[in-house]
Amino acid sequence: MTRIKPPQALLGSPDEIEAQFYEALQRGDIDRLMAVWSDDDDIVCVHPGGPRLVGAAAIRGSFETLFANGSVDAQPEKVRRVLSHSSAVHNVLERVQVMGSDGPQAAWVIATNVYLKGAQGWRLVCHHASPGTPRELQEVIETATTLH
Secondary structure, eight states, X not given: OOOOOOOOOXXXXXXXXXXXXXXXXHHTOHHHHHHTBOSOTTOEEXXXXXXXXXXXXXXXXXHHHHXXXXXXXXXXXXXXXXXXXXEEEEEEEEEEEEEXXXXXXXXXXXXXXXXXXXXXXXXXXEEEEOOOBSSOOOOOOOOOSSOO
């Protein structure tokens, strides 16, 4: 009996796992998308304006519903990264193409992706996305002279 394995995420870096996540969104590939998530019971996903989804089954179900309407054309832009030995936090400005009454339009979403490094390498443990806006969001950057 041949065992079919779902696509495997690379052990690589948080950047590689993030690239796979967005590629899976763009292709509407649920197996590839779920392969980047941790096996932890408490993984979390919050879609723009949606509830907190906890666990792989809830997250998979939500993306299956999204993919029933087609893939999600989300392009990561302006990524801010905080990296330690076993955790990484990426704050991402996403440009999402959505179909409006006047045809395709861009919406801008701020998302935070959290990655942990475990036995299987880097895996996504949290994706939290803000409600979208029709205009690109500006960054406010202030350099602190003293850390608290």
